[in-house]
Amino acid sequence: MAKNDLKVLGAWPSPFVMRARIALNIKSLDYEFLEETFGSKSQLLLQSNPVHKKIPVLIHGDKPICESLVIVEYIDEVWASGPSILPSQPYDRATARFWASYIDEKWFPALKGFAAAQGEEARKAAIEQVVEGLALLEDAFQKTSKGKDFFSGDKIGYLDIAFGCFLGWLRVTEKMNGIKLLDETKTPGLAKWAHKFCADAAVKDVMPETEKLAEVAKIVIAKLRGAGAPPK
Amino acid sequence: MADQVVLLDFWPSPFGMRLRIALAEKGVQYEYKDEDLRNKSPLLLQSNPVHKKIPVLIHNGKAVSESLIAVQYIDEVWKDKAPLLPSDPHLRAHARFWADYVDKKMYEIGRKVWTTKGEEQDAAKKEFLECISVLEGELGDKPYFGGKTFGFVDVALIPFSSWLSVYEKFGNFSVEAEHPKFIAWVKRCLEKESVSKSIPDQQKVYDFVLEMRKKLGIE
Numbered sequence: 001m002a003k004n005d006l007k008v009l010g011a012w013p014s015p016f017v018m019r020a021r022i023a024l025n026i027k028s029l030d031y032e033f034l035e036e037t038f039g040s041k042s043q044l045l046l047q048s049n050p051v052h053k054k055i056p057v058l059i060h061g062d063k064p065i066c067e068s069l070v071i072v073e074y075i076d077e078v079w080a081s082g083p084s085i086l087p088s089q090p091y092d093r094a095t096a097r098f099w100a101s102y103i104d105e106k107w108f109p110a111l112k113g114f115a116a117a118q119g120e121e122a123r124k125a126a127i128e129q130v131v132e133g134l135a136l137l138e139d140a141f142q143k144t145s146k147g148k149d150f151f152s153g154d155k156i157g158y159l160d161i162a163f164g165c166f167l168g169w170l171r172v173t174e175k176m177n178g179i180k181l182l183d184e185t186k187t188p189g190l191a192k193w194a195h196k197f198c199a200d201a202a203v204k205d206v207m208p209e210t211e212k213l214a215e216v217a218k219i220v221i222a223k224l225r226g227a228g229a230p231p232k
Numbered sequence: 233m234a235d236q237v238v239l240l241d242f243w244p245s246p247f248g249m250r251l252r253i254a255l256a257e258k259g260v261q262y263e264y265k266d267e268d269l270r271n272k273s274p275l276l277l278q279s280n281p282v283h284k285k286i287p288v289l290i291h292n293g294k295a296v297s298e299s300l301i302a303v304q305y306i307d308e309v310w311k312d313k314a315p316l317l318p319s320d321p322h323l324r325a326h327a328r329f330w331a332d333y334v335d336k337k338m339y340e341i342g343r344k345v346w347t348t349k350g351e352e353q354d355a356a357k358k359e360f361l362e363c364i365s366v367l368e369g370e371l372g373d374k375p376y377f378g379g380k381t382f383g384f385v386d387v388a389l390i391p392f393s394s395w396l397s398v399y400e401k402f403g404n405f406s407v408e409a410e411h412p413k414f415i416a417w418v419k420r421c422l423e424k425e426s427v428s429k430s431i432p433d434q435q436k437v438y439d440f441v442l443e444m445r446k447k448l449g450i451e
Contacts, residue, residue: 051333051366063322070328077321090308094296101298102282136282 006031007059009045011038013216015108015165016068017056018206022161023075025202027082038219069100072161086158092144096151099140100162107133108166111173115217116224130181137163138187145189149196156200164197171210172217237262238290240276242269244437246339246391247299248287252430253387254303258310300331303387316384330370330377331388337363338392346402346441347450357403364411371417382424390427393418397434398441 006024008031010017024031036042036055048057048064058065058074065074076085087093110133114126144151144159151159174181182191198207239255239262241248255262267276267286279288279295288295289302291309296302307316317324341363344356367389371377377385396418400406408415421427 060322065322065325065329067329067332070325070332073328074321074325077324090305091291091294091296093308094301094305097301097304098296098298101301 005061007034008032009034009036009042009048009057009059010055011036012206012208013168013213013220014055015169018165019068019161020056020058020071020075021206022156022165022202023072023085025206026085026156027075027079029075029079038216069097069104069162072158076158083155084157085161087152095144096157096159096162099137099144099151099159102133102136103163103166107137111166111169112224115173115221116227118225127179131186134181134187134190138190141189141193145193150193156197156202160193160197164194164203167194167198168208168210168213169217172213175210175214176217235260236290236292238265239263240265240267240273240279240286240288240290242267242286243432244394244440245286246395249391249394249431250299250387251287251289251302251306253390253426254306254316256426256430257314257316257382257387258306259313260306260310300335300388303384307384314382316378316382316387318378318383327378327384330367330385334367334385334388334392338389342392342395342399345399353403357405360399360403361405361407361410364407364414368411368413371413375420376417382421382427386421390418390421391431393421394431394434394437397438401438402441 006029008017008020008024010020010033012035021031021033034042034044036045041053045055045057046053048059049055049066052066054066056066056068056071058071060074060078065071072085087096107130110126110129114123114130117123117126140159141151145153148154150156151163156164170181173179181187182194184191197203237255237260239248239251241251241264243266252264265273265275267273269286272284275290276286276288277284279290280286280297283297285297287299287302288297289305290296291305296305303316317327337359341356341360345353345360348356370385374380376382377389396407422431
């Protein structure tokens, strides 16, 4: 497949961009990675995603596809002969989509909330939410993996991608706060899964190094805290 | 073996309406259970322990939560009748994107329109009309968001039409005046039995909100 038939507009620290790249890697697809400059948006991005103006955008031929999970499903459907990303049964697909939605709507906002929180009370309440969420995800892992390595079974799939993309940021949070969130005692399944996920061929080249992410984190956290400040 | 389908719902919920419409499109028989949201049933709490919210679709004992996920499930299980998502992957991605847009915007902005006052309400009304503008742009000249046939995005959006009286009366504005094309699409959808039988009358929803505001002591 010609490299310039597929483009990803993104940025290396973004977990959402990572989802698209992992999906493309699973299907062994070449693509051009167009890196957006931090703090500004290219003309191509504004043109391709006029509604949300956000990354990632997958450009296939001349058609843009937006929203990371929509992109993952698109890749799975177009390149249906490659390894499957979504499960085949409707109920399993609904379950995977449910947990991906939970991660995007509740769990990741809770993690961001913890990063933005200031003061001991706020931080304590925020981290509790993150930990509760991880307990739910541990449970979901036990149920859907059925004793195998990944949420999807023997190989990584939709839910692995949806959650695994946040592992870099999770590690940064652990390091910066001197805490352990994925724990061999509290979340044994997830702790093992995290290692396997990061070592996967489709993941290891697009998962950012924790130290590099930590540098970006400082800027992002300042922004999150600034955004949370009351208007003047 | 006959399918056993139960829908846990709450009649004014636009999210619940999505499932009613999808099931009606597919001609699926189901048992409808209206929940008292201040006193949620054990079945609801069991079936959706994570969010404890309606709607929940229970198919042969297995629960599916989150309305757009449940609509896709319905589309995939009862795939031989009235497909809601198109077969072309690009068009499917397009439909999913726009259904997600509806999800991100309509409920929250609509809620702000009828629960706030003054500057906050003015901002919400502006955002609401902008949202309708964007959606009209996407609809273009097509009869439905799905193209020639009623589809996934139509299912996602049409339930909010039952709340129009609420938005317009509390917001003191007319959507039809600004966006006649959108209202024409609403009327077109309401001509379908699967829609008209699944969503309540605007007046009924308005009366419900009035009651609720009285109970909550909102002026």
